[in-house]
Amino acid sequence: MAHLTPTPVLEPGQDKTMILNMGPQHPSTHGVLRVLLEIDGETVVRMMPDIGFLHTGIEKTCEAKFYQQVVPLTDRIDYLCPMTNNLCYVLAVEKLLGLEIPPRAQWIRVMMNELTRINSHLVWLGTHAMDIGAMTVFLYCFREREDILRLFEAISGQRMMTSYFRIGGIALEPPLGFFDRLRKFADKFPSRVDEYEGLLTGNPIWKMRTQGVAKISAEDAIALGASGPTLRGSGVDIDLRRDAPYTGYENFKFKVPLGKNGDVFDRYMCRVAELRESIGMVKQALDGLPSGPVKANAPKVVLPDREKMKTEMESLIYHFKIITEGFQVPEGEVYQAIESPRGEMGYYVVSDGSSKPYRVHMRSACLANMQTLPTMCEGRLIADVVAAIGSIDIVLGEIDR
Numbered sequence: 001m002a003h004l005t006p007t008p009v010l011e012p013g014q015d016k017t018m019i020l021n022m023g024p025q026h027p028s029t030h031g032v033l034r035v036l037l038e039i040d041g042e043t044v045v046r047m048m049p050d051i052g053f054l055h056t057g058i059e060k061t062c063e064a065k066f067y068q069q070v071v072p073l074t075d076r077i078d079y080l081c082p083m084t085n086n087l088c089y090v091l092a093v094e095k096l097l098g099l100e101i102p103p104r105a106q107w108i109r110v111m112m113n114e115l116t117r118i119n120s121h122l123v124w125l126g127t128h129a130m131d132i133g134a135m136t137v138f139l140y141c142f143r144e145r146e147d148i149l150r151l152f153e154a155i156s157g158q159r160m161m162t163s164y165f166r167i168g169g170i171a172l173e174p175p176l177g178f179f180d181r182l183r184k185f186a187d188k189f190p191s192r193v194d195e196y197e198g199l200l201t202g203n204p205i206w207k208m209r210t211q212g213v214a215k216i217s218a219e220d221a222i223a224l225g226a227s228g229p230t231l232r233g234s235g236v237d238i239d240l241r242r243d244a245p246y247t248g249y250e251n252f253k254f255k256v257p258l259g260k261n262g263d264v265f266d267r268y269m270c271r272v273a274e275l276r277e278s279i280g281m282v283k284q285a286l287d288g289l290p291s292g293p294v295k296a297n298a299p300k301v302v303l304p305d306r307e308k309m310k311t312e313m314e315s316l317i318y319h320f321k322i323i324t325e326g327f328q329v330p331e332g333e334v335y336q337a338i339e340s341p342r343g344e345m346g347y348y349v350v351s352d353g354s355s356k357p358y359r360v361h362m363r364s365a366c367l368a369n370m371q372t373l374p375t376m377c378e379g380r381l382i383a384d385v386v387a388a389i390g391s392i393d394i395v396l397g398e399i400d401r
Helices: 060-064 067-075 082-097 103-132 135-156 177-198 204-210 216-222 264-288 306-311 312-326 366-372 371-376 385-391 396-400
Strands: 017-024 034-040 045-051 332-338 343-351 360-362
Touching: 017 216, 034 385, 045 371, 060 067, 060 360, 067 082, 067 135, 082 103, 082 332, 082 343, 103 135, 103 177, 103 204, 103 216, 103 264, 103 385, 135 177, 135 306, 204 264, 204 385, 306 312, 343 366, 366 385, 371 385
Parallel strands: none
Antiparallel strands: 017 034, 034 045, 332 343, 343 360
């Protein structure tokens, strides 16, 4: 079943207009998205996005899993920033449990979350530039992305679906040599961002395709529920890492990049500036990383270390019970929001006191941001639709769920 709702239909107007289907397999939609366009010549008169082709039922699946088993599902919602989704979910469950997370685990979470943001922005920058015709940047961005994926593999055993953040902390202490490899990457990365900007920022063709294109005012962006760089590109100064800090972000210094015109170019500049701010936070985390445990002291919730499990009968019993029966979470409901690479990602978790969540709902930044597309595109050329879609950085896995 491709659609959860009846297929949207656009009827041509009285003038000489026609209806054009863009997608659902158009390469520039960055996923399985269908966009219905009513066009008059090359001008977009009306626009209607059509979603639902990638619906997986992940939210419903969460209700059939133990709390700890939901973590791998969160990886697959926005597959370009899996650790961000891990973090939002585990923070929500930790609120219900009242867990105190050790400082070292919090700082490592910030470190890996910002590395995930860089990874996501690199995919966005490379593919967005290629959509508009600048293919070289794609090769440059994926060069650094490969370095990040190798770091993810070193710390978790997986390049993409890491499931590294766990309820109560992180999966395990980073391996020997990991922080040295990360620092080496962090030291060279700012010069790589200089290369990206050297290819694009001052390029007259790039500026012609992005400046003044797909503009949206701050008032319209707020009214449509936009967040992240899509909102900040219109000059709205909101960032949850600063305004509602979580997992230790209050210990880090960073600037929140803002645009002025709300066009494709401003959204591009915001994300490029975020690349620099994020790598700065990674360096801060490396320089000030506290010592101590990486898991909360909650033996009935957090899996014991494997060495303890092999030598202590009590740890072995707890391990067996958590794996086979899960752990009970006090009744209640909580909403946890964090700043994902695309904007406000929120998890609403309801507990009925059992070992499985009664309800898990994700507030998708991409779904809200996609609502801005008609405002950005109507009245503009059809060639600008590709630039507009790329500039809001949507992931259809997060939209459809």
